Amino acid sequence: MTRLDFTQPPFDVLSSSERESIKKQTQIRYLAKNEALTAEDNNYFYVVLKGRIQQTLNGEELHDFAATNFSNDWFDARKQPTNEFNSISSIDQINSEAAANLSLHQPHNAAYAYRYQYHAVEDSLLLQVNSEAIDKLSVQNRHIRKLLSGELAERMQAYSERSQSSTAAQHLNYSLNQSIVGNxxxxxxxxxxxxxxxxxxxxxxxxxxxxxxxxxxxxxxxxxxxxxxxxxxxxxxxxxxxxxxxxxxxxxxxxxxxxxxxxxxxxxxxxxxxxxxxxxxxxxxxxxxxxxxxxxxxxxxxxxxxxxxxxxxxxxxxxxxxxxxxHSQLLSLQIEQANSIEGLKQPVESIGQYIRTQHNNGIKIGVISRIVQALNAHVFAKLWRLIVPDMVYENTCIIVMGSEGRGEQIMRTDQDNALIIRNGFSDPNLADYAETFNQTLADMGYPLCEGNIMMTNPLWRQPLNRFKSEVSTWFSQKEPEHAIWLSSLLDASYVCGDERLLEGLRKHLQIAHRSADPMFVRSFAQAALQFGEINQWWKKFVPLIGKPMPQDIDLKKAGIFPLVHGIRALALENDIFEATSTKDRLQQLAHLGVITPKRAETLNEALEFFMARRLDIALATDNKLAREVDPAMLSALERDLLKECLNVVKSFKNELRQRYQLDIA
Structure with missing residues (x-):
């Protein structure tokens, strides 16, 4: 193909007149293997028609833009790196010296000190588009402006709008007028x-x-x-x-x-x-x-x-x-009206259908996840009510942790729960109640936790004072599991019973943290870096030219976990304990001036993109644990967003390294 394909993004959103106009502003460019774009060439927009183009910065390989059997990547060579170093403000106790050196040696125009370089990995054909024509289209057309925006939030919005429109009118021509707006x-x-x-x-x-x-x-x-x-x-x-x-x-x-x-x-x-x-x-x-x-x-x-x-x-x-x-409120009413465990199973089954419907309707993943968290909590509370006598209910508190506690678990992956018992209260049947609770949830489709973070485990079924003693021990990090358990508890969210028990435990978390080694948060944050960088994922496409195939991208390891845990560490450092969701933590961090509001929005958009793609996989395969994505099966727009979100993760991990002086010999 040696012309623009108007059936693919970003140009599939152009009107007929805009298509004719852009055709006149293009020309074919040939780059031989290892040939690079010149400084003058960097003033254009490119679509890869054949071959592969590699983007580098200071000799480091960043991304590849390729032409595949499915779609053609594009890039705006005018886009240059921005300064990521000041997105997170410096830490006083740990990194004040590094921050001082940064301010002394980094000029205000550091964002322009480096430029991206582009060269052909193999003989390649590019469609070179006049940058003035692209700018003119962006002014005229809000869809093209969002698709090519330098702001991740705008591009995410454009992707969401496209997904909604394709679902509502799959076979219609996607024009830029506002008449096509689906349900x-x-x-x-x-x-x-x-x-x-x-x-x-x-x-x-x-x-x-x-x-x-x-x-x-x-x-x-x-x-x-x-x-x-x-x-x-x-x-x-x-x-x-x-x-x-x-x-x-x-x-x-x-x-x-x-x-x-x-x-x-x-x-x-x-x-x-x-x-x-x-x-x-x-x-x-x-x-x-x-x-x-x-x-x-x-x-x-x-x-x-x-x-x-x-x-x-x-x-x-x-x-x-x-x-x-x-019908989410209807589900809530059905849960409330259930008078037996058997009667509770039907609304639980309906939650899965609700997730699928809302996702297909284009509702933002963050909205769906928080509503599902509330519905699940309602199920857990009702189940506990059906199992235990009033005296037990009033003297205990059920909490959920991990992704369920943060309100970021969409599909039912596993249980992470605990039972806090009022000091001095006892019931000989508590272990049996806990066993019935966890096993019934498993029968309903909430899998048992492989890490055994459930109330059937005596460690997670204790009086408040014993929980407090455990927490103080965990801050010493004498065992590898301590950081994992502490991470779970930091995400704890109330379900039912006496909420004051959770409030007391959360208050002790704050006290124990203040009494811990000042360097604790540094070692705690290290876990966010435990998985390697995914900055050469485009090599997934090498089978197209007869080379071995590497693994698919693990969305949890490459994107979700580094963001969630890194933000959790920042929240812990800044005494943020009431906010347990990643979004709420980001808002609190921005309010305190630890990160900028714009950076908080970008990190949240990247997290929700990974969550949405994981849900796509789960719904398409009926595998609730699915989390690996095949880049070759994504559209050019989805690959572009995936690259951008992986780049956000990479820059965030670099910010953590700088802030906590991690991986420094």
């Missing part, structure tokens, strides 16, 4: 709208000393099934947390309960029947967060707060469901 794109847009996009219920507030009769009259007059209850702040009620402890809600169910108790409605006070410590949501949060909160905490109404922490409306469950027309 999948609409679902994604709805989930990312602010909560204020949904009609909210009016705010009606009464005093805690009002009678139930007055409350019923207010609800009837307003046509509502609830009323907010305000009580006077006191020191005991934490006056600085007014919307957690001093704002309550009284519902029609509470009125019915009072009637069944035959109380005098004209004298009974609202404060005796209202529920306080409400779950609320900010007006700036998106609808996916509201849905997640309702599922996680099994609530039907969410007061919406403005920037001054004042209630501006109440978001009702029915209004949210009508707006979204999704």
């Amino acid at each position: 999948q794109a609409e679902s994604q847009q709805l989930m990312l709208q602010p909560v204020t996009a949904i009609r909210m219920l009016e705010v009606h507030t009464i005093s805690e000393t009002a009678t139930l009769f007055e409350a019923a009259m207010t609800m009837t007059k307003a046509g509502l099934k609830h009323v907010l209850v305000k009580r006077t702040p006191t020191i005991e009620r934490h006056p600085t947390r007014s919307h957690q402890s001093n704002l309550g809600i009284l519902t029609d169910a509470d009125i019915c309960r009072a009637v069944s108790e035959q109380v005098d409605m004209s004298t009974a006070l609202c404060r005796d029947y209202a529920k306080f410590k409400l779950h609320t949501i900010s007006h700036q949060q998106d609808i996916s967060e509201a849905l997640l909160t309702m599922i996680r905490y099994r609530v039907h109404r969410l007061p919406v707060l403005d920037e001054n922490e004042e209630v501006i409306g109440v978001l009702g469950q029915s209004d949210l469901l009508a707006f979204l027309s999704h």
